[in-house]
Amino acid sequence: MLRGCHLAQRVLVLNASYEPLQLISVRRALILLLQEKAELVEAAMQQLRAQSVTYSVPLVIRLVRYIRIPRQLRLPCSRRGVFARDRETCQYCGKQPGRAYLTMDHVIPRSQGGQTTWENVVTACRDCNHRKGGRTPEQANMVLLSTPRQPQYLAFALLGELERHDVWRKYAYT
Numbered sequence: 001m002l003r004g005c006h007l008a009q010r011v012l013v014l015n016a017s018y019e020p021l022q023l024i025s026v027r028r029a030l031i032l033l034l035q036e037k038a039e040l041v042e043a044a045m046q047q048l049r050a051q052s053v054t055y056s057v058p059l060v061i062r063l064v065r066y067i068r069i070p071r072q073l074r075l076p077c078s079r080r081g082v083f084a085r086d087r088e089t090c091q092y093c094g095k096q097p098g099r100a101y102l103t104m105d106h107v108i109p110r111s112q113g114g115q116t117t118w119e120n121v122v123t124a125c126r127d128c129n130h131r132k133g134g135r136t137p138e139q140a141n142m143v144l145l146s147t148p149r150q151p152q153y154l155a156f157a158l159l160g161e162l163e164r165h166d167v168w169r170k171y172a173y174t
Helices: 026-036 078-083 126-132 152-159 157-165
Strands: 010-014 019-025 038-050 051-061 101-106 119-124
Touching: 010 026, 019 026, 026 038, 038 119, 051 126, 078 101, 078 119, 119 126
Parallel strands: 010 051
Antiparallel strands: 010 019, 038 051, 101 119
């Protein structure tokens, strides 16, 4: 029988494609590992002992088989969502001036036929948005720090949780 305070910890479950799926208990994670339905990706320094066996405390596991996620779970594109996806960082200069000084910029401006979609909007500070104006980044001689894309539904839903743990953070934007 496993005992210890480590069983109350949460474990991040990744799909076979490394997309975040959910958070589960250490006990459930160990069961999935022992049944060979998952593999250990990241472990804590602590260990759990059970009779004559010692287990590493899992922090992140990956399912061996891919779990299909329904396509209807598309997130609506919103200012708040874009800021969260971009970590409240200007995608042109890399500054984080604070939410009050951020804008949602259309990469291809609406005046040139650009749509308000995840793939066409980024977070921009007021200065960069003003400098870019109604032009594309190329026309304004500016470079995007990252290509905008629709966030994974489950990763986005878990974003607040994933940001709280250093080990989980890198899986938030896969």
